[in-house]
Amino acid sequence: MNLKSLSAKLLFFAGGTVATIVVAAVAFSAIETKSRVEASVNDEARAEARNVAASVSAEIGLAVAAGRSMIAMIGAGHEAGNRDGAAVIAELKAVATSNDGVFGAWMAEAPKGFDGTAAKDRPGANGAGVFTPYWTKSPDGKLEFSTFDAKYDAPWYALAATSGKAAITEPYMASEVKVLMSSTAFPVRSGGRLIGVGGVDFSLDGLTKMLNGLTPFEGGRAYLVSGGGNWLVAGDGGQLTKPYDETGTDALKAALASGEPAVISAIEDGAYERIVYPFTLPGLDTRWAVLLDVPSAAFTTPVYAEVSKFLIVGGILLLAVLGAMMLATRQVITRPLARLSAAVERLAGGNYDSPVAGTDRKDELGAFAGALEGFRHQLKSGVAAELAADNERSKAERLREEGESERRRTGETQARVVASLGEGLARLAAGDLVTPLEGEFDGPYRKLKADYDAALDRLRSTMQSVSQSVASIETGTQEIGAATQDMTHRLEGQAASIEQSVAALGEITGQVGENADFAAAAAGTVRSAREDAERADLIVRQVIEAMRNIAGSSEKIEAIISVINEISFQTNLLALNAGVEAARAGEAGKGFAVVAREVRELSQRSSAAAEEIKTLIADSASNVEKGVSYVDNAAEALRRIAAKVLDIDGKVERIALGSKSQATGIGEVNVAVGQMDQMTQQNAAMIEETNAATQELTIQADALKRLVGYFTIAIRTSGTSAPVTRRAA
Template structure:
């Protein structure tokens, strides 16, 4: 037992020390996360200083939140170690001073510079965000890798806890479980270191883009070397996990592509820029190295913190290994001692138990041979032998009681056989239909109630059979009446079904006629609508004709005015010709030729005046004819409008007729549907009446068969017409008076036989 206590103590110590190792690994992981968050801040700051775009500050802002939160959480985790808490507080102060004295002024200065001409080529190249694209993808893949390792760590921690909680556990199992947890934790920390080295590379590259000083490339070069080494170690650690190996290969490809396509070209571009006067204030501020000074101090503090935790890790792992080694040494010794001790104890106990078992075995053998007087020894012992002895005594007493019960059972069996024989003989006679089979001989006391119950049951059965016979006669008479009534109902139902069928056919024809009328009314309505449309179109044509005649009348007036002007011109020409003739006469022989011309002009003017007068007369006649035409066309338009109105009225009336005919058609359809349903119901009723008629005939035949079956029973005092009610014999459980209630209920529920002359039984047509 002492060895077992020692082993359990060592196992408990191993569990506690494994917990401390895990605690230290957690602290180391948190410290790496703090450094990574701080480097994220520096990287985001340098990216913003180069590109001047706010999205480059995202790592800075995210790193700021996570860094201070991780510092606070880690301070709680190591609260049992005051020097470490002081280092964390100092690291937080240094980080805050860097923000106040370096980061914030640089951000303000870069915002003031804005998009002014300053290191244009480098700024434009940085604004393309090629490096950001690669690093976003790198962060996604490394996050997936670390997530898978976190899941594996949680799984192994659960297995380790289960192993530790097992009651009996091998030290090798404990060591293997702890080793697996440490392996997963180490891989997770190496993944964090891989992320930190990549961020160091990005930070160094951006610092060189700003300052152009080779010293700023130191984080880039150191991070590149560390990245290669850590990646090689991780690939070796996860050889058995193809998914994780694929992620590491993807990470290596991303970083190599980033270096080849982004870093190397940008460094070459920065070397070409050299000391050109571009972004002078920013370059000078970065070149002073104030941020580097603060970050060197911050890294030194976190390195000291990390070294302290690493030393604790080494010490606790050594203690855990020592405890595990001592436990493995003591387990074989404990097993050998336990085997020797159990051998000695089993020999001592076996000899003592063997004597008692032998005595009990002899007693069991005597009981098995039928000797119930044997004395069972050892009943007062307090161990298992005593329990066996007491159980054997109970078995002996039970056997004695069982033999006594068997003797009594044989006597009971003899009485029971006699009772069974008598009952079997009476039941055989009852099965043959004989009802006067009362048992007169008394049974033994235990079976007397059975004899009384049998006699009472036979008497009750006899009375029931007699009453059934009487009831059968009444049922036979009722069945004959029902059969006759069913035949009459069947004939009337068939007649009614035929009438309904004829009515339904007539309604169907009427419905078709009304529907045809409704369709004709709809056709007339469509024709009237078309005629109305054509009349309206004719009215429009007449109106257009009136307008044209009006325009012709207006043109005639204009022609009359023109003819008046021509008449005036002819008058003036005639006057001028007259004056010319007078002047030619005065001129004498010299004016003779001119007088001839004047005479011809005068004649021409006279003919023009006469023609104008004739045209004026014709125009006047035409105007009168146009006016009469306009009047006639107007009257025709009025008549057409009246026709249109009359056609519209007729259309409304025809539509009303069509609507009424449609409603009549719908109503007749509903009536027709109702008649069809009524016809179907009548047909079903006819079928049911036929079934009822068949059932009544079947009932009549069944009553005849029942009468024949009743004649099978032999009754000692049976009446000729099954009349009379015999008095029932009492049974062992009560009198036979309950049969009267049953017979009353049967009588009240039985149908009354119709006499054929009852007025209420006469059928009438529907």
């Protein structure tokens, strides 16, 4: 191809215009894609960090819930009057046994706060007489019991005791079991009074395994730091419990203080971007932070892919335009001119036999070919005469002038066509899809204009359809985003309510179970009282019988009072029997024992005071009758008490059975609510993923909207043919 030819210049101009458009589009796409990818990756990284924080909170929440339930039961039992240290020790042991993640359960009473004493021999008391029971697990999983010194100024006691809230210690490495542990402490209250502090020691080994197993973004890392800025999960095991001293220390401290996420750049010479996500531990006024390292490739790879795609599409478009232009110029300009040039060269070489091609064309080139064909005939026929020659020369000169004029007109027309086509392509490069080619195109150029205008109309129609589709997509994604956001808020509120319900049901279950135990104990006490009342009634009947026997003996003594010696003998015998019966009667027979002693003395002086004995015996008989009456009344009262005790026994047993049934039912409800809590959290996670996908679709639709907005399209209103131009929405 001749680089100085008209077709080559036209191709270079059109190719440069299209290449400029492609380069500008690729640059704009690269900038927009970089911003979008950074925002998307940061949002996804924060969502991943939020999920990790939720898992950590759930793991710690189990230990916190176990400790809180344990302390609630101890406080409720104490408030109900239970001062049995052995029961508290048993409760601590049950918590340590039933929770795999709990490595210890303990309590330290306030000074004389549990039972008001400092006895060293009571269960769970240390050498100073302070109630400090402590159950721990040995490396092989066996439970061991011990006591410890109550340090009231230590953080594990002072923080919970002074604030009245749950507290957590800074994690530490336990030398006995070689795992990372932490302790939660809770104030133990009874009747509004602090009686001590209790808590549990739990392992963080499960959190370490969980975070070490995460590889977000195909090569990322997840770490954990405490509220004090110390490593809890780190890449190097030797950093555990040591302060965070890497890049971004100030940013980490600020995030822990404010509770807002932060980003630390240039980790390991730019290999990672570190997302700092602080979160509050459930039930504790303490913040920890999840550190999520995102590989730099997660930010750059999508940008490179997007730019490569635009370069490929732009290259294909450039080649297509150049090919179409090359084909058009070759068919319309290059080939006809080449045939005319070959005809002229033949005539110049003296070849007058070959006809000139293209005389059948109706355009300027056809006129030029016709003139050249006439000139060939003239040259072939020769000069017949000088006049004819002059005429022919004149005619040839005229034809030459006309041909020259025609060539000039043809050149001007071609220049006008090329200029108009160049302006149209420039407008097309600027995004104008409304303005057609200006001016009238004659001859073969008319089809070129028609083809250009048809392509412009088709491209404008396509852009209008794309613009309408983008608007529909944008509206739909906004509605979906709003709906998913609203659903997320409702699910979060529902999850919080269910979690509170689970905690409340747990406490109610413990209290109902304890009430059932108390009711069973009360039933045993009532049965014992009923048995004691029945035995007392038997003793009273025996006392009545004895008193009646005494009254009969007194009558016999009075009948034979004249025989003093026999009276003395009989009186001694009766007095001895009366003493035995009085001893059997116990407290109720003490008064009668005194009378028996007096009778024995009277029997010894019977010979000297017979009349006095007779009088005393009469008085004794009267008193015995009164005693019988009193004992009858007491027996009747005891029988009424026994009947009421029996009635109370039946009611207490029914209360105990009802409490056990309530405890079983509430336990089943607690399990069901816990399952509802898990399902709600899973639904919330799925809604968050849907929301993230909707936001990504909105961003893509907005990017497509901006790209389409580059073009100017036409809207034809009804009743008029005039185009109304606007930018594509």
